[in-house]
Amino acid sequence: MRVARQLLLLLVLTLPGLGAARAQDLPAFYDVIGVALDDVLNIRTGPSASSEIIGSLGPTERAVEVVAFSGGGWAQVNTAERSGWVSARFLVPARQWSWRSPETALTCFGTEPFWSLRIDGDMAQLTSPDGTAPLMPILGRGASASRPAFLGLQFDGAVGFIRAEACSDGMSDRNYALSIGLVWFTGGRSLSGCCSLQR
Numbered sequence: 389m390r391v392a393r394q395l396l397l398l399l400v401l402t403l404p405g406l407g408a409a410r411a412q413d414l415p416a417f418y419d420v421i422g423v424a425l426d427d428v429l430n431i432r433t434g435p436s437a438s439s440e441i442i443g444s445l446g447p448t449e450r451a452v453e454v455v456a457f458s459g460g461g462w463a464q465v466n467t468a469e470r471s472g473w474v475s476a477r478f479l480v481p482a483r484q485w486s487w488r489s490p491e492t493a494l495t496c497f498g499t500e501p502f503w504s505l506r507i508d509g510d511m512a513q514l515t516s517p518d519g520t521a522p523l524m525p526i527l528g529r530g531a532s533a534s535r536p537a538f539l540g541l542q543f544d545g546a547v548g549f550i551r552a553e554a555c556s557d558g559m560s561d562r563n564y565a566l567s568i569g570l571v572w573f574t575g576g577r578s579l580s581g582c583c584s585l586q587r
Contacts, residue, residue, distance in 0.1 A: 413486060414455055414456060414457070414487075415455050415564070415565040415585050416454055416486075416487065416585075417450075417451040417452065417453060417482035417483050418451075418454050418479040418480060418481055419482045420447060420448065420449040420450075420452065421478060421479070421480050422477070422478050423445075423478055425448075428444035428446060429446075429474050429478050430443075430444050431444055431445065431467050431473065431474050432472055432474070433472060433473070434473060435458035435460055435473040436460075436462075437475075439473070442467060442468075443472060445465075445474060450482060452465055452479070453465065453466065453584060454479065455471070455554075455563055456563065458473065461477060463475075463476040463479055464563060469560040469561060470561035470562060471561060471563040487539075488529075488531045490529070491509075493508040494506075494508075494550075494584065494585060495583065495584050495585075495586050496550075496566075496581055496584075497557065497583075497584075498568075498580055498582070499557065501516060501517050502516070502517060503516040503579055509526075510526045511523050511524065511525060511526065512525075512526055512541075524543045525543070525544065527542045527544060528540075528541070529541060529542075536552075537551060538550065538551055538552070545572060545574065546570055546571060549568070549569050550566055550583055551566065551567050552565060552566060553565075553567050555582035555583075556582070557581070557582050564582040566582060566583035567580070567581070567582055568581055568582065568583050
């Protein structure tokens, strides 16, 4: 059974087309810098100073999750129930480690049915309409330098794979930089959704 689980994890990480994905370091936390204490960093509908303002970040805002960058020096962030853009010249990386690192906590979620998975260190907690399941130990991680856009997770009876790609929750206009799929070894159960960094 253990060999079967390892083979399934290997299969997930080597599916055709996945190896061609571009390596990404997003999502990542950034801090706001260079904004006057009596000013704000505007969040706009598009990556342009002429786009409509839909929100703002304070001058000392910390751990802002950036999910994408434009080619013109703008960073995409989420605000309320939608995504917007801020000038990237007012942002600096807040943390050194990657979303693939065990030190980085993630919250993953999906709809139909609604579910969530909190990943923190070597443990995970699944919540679904049926209730909250016991903490699940993460038995293995399939991250590698040659496939930085993917992370495989092995649980007791299930496997998960997280991919660095644009993802929508289907319920709001928010955008995320990670998608997730969960597959159980028995019962034919599977879930898919998006992931976000935990503050």
